[in-house]
Each structure stands twice: as C-alpha cells, then as structure tokens.
Amino acid sequence: MVPIRPNSFVLLVIEDSDEDFDTVAEAVALSEVTVEVLRATTGEAGLILLRELAPDRPTVVLMDLNTAGTDGRTALADVKSDVALKAIPVVVLSTSSSPKDIEFCYSVGANAYHVKPVRYPEHRQLVIEIARYWIGQVALHAGRTSS
Secondary structure, three states, X not given: OOOOOOOOOEEEEEOOOHHHHXXXXXXXXXXXXXXXXXXXXOHHHHHHHHHHHOXXXXXXXXXXXXXXXXXXXXXXXXXXXXXXXXXXXXXXXEOOOOHHHHHHHHHHOOOEEXXXXXXXXXXXXXXXXXXXXXXXXXXXXXXXXXX
C-alpha cells in the first residue's frame, strides 16, 4: 500500500520520461496548489497504484499515452470501465495530436486531452494551468472539494 497523507489531494502522474516527469513536478510546485505527486511509469503500474489507493483514490490522474508496457490508451479504458475508478478525473497529456488518439480518449471517458508542448517553458506552463484548474478550482469526487 502506498502511504499518502490523510485528506491530502493526490496527483498520479503516469509518465515514463524522467525529463517530462521532472517538468510536471516542477510545474506542480510552481502552481501553488497543495497536492502529493505520485508517479507510475507504465499504464499497468498506474492501475495498480489506483487500486491500492482506493478508497482514498488520487484526486486526478495526469496520463501520457505512449508508455512502455501497458500504454495510456489501455490504462485509460480500464480506469473508465472500472466502477470503483471511473469517477477519478483523467487528464491526458500526450505528444500525440492525432485526431484518432483524441477521439479515442474522449470516447472512453477522458476528462481532458492536452497536446504536450515540445518546448520546456510551454510544457511547464500548461502543467501549472492543469494543476491550478483540477486541484485548485474543480469540485472533486468523494466529497473532496478544492479550496
């Protein structure tokens, strides 16, 4: 079982790139939201973490589509088809701008889809905005609300 602080908001990042994860971690710190960041490097590892954390599920999942092993597409479909997990917001952050990927993600229940900017400053700023929105502004599941 992954230890998380009681009543803390959790952002589960499913990202296999160390560089991209470091950008996410820095951006979350700059976003000035209080959130515990957890990482999985494959879709399968992300699903395991999600199931271990229930019923104190992560507040938001930030998911890359192109991970080794079980990729984000499969993991997203699994999360959104699992009655115990489907209420968890999943935000896709992928380098893919393919209409096929975007359509697939929304069709299985993604809550948002963002194309990952290639340049570091834009990537970091996008994640800051995602964190501020999903942690700082949205009323979230399981009785948790942002403040």
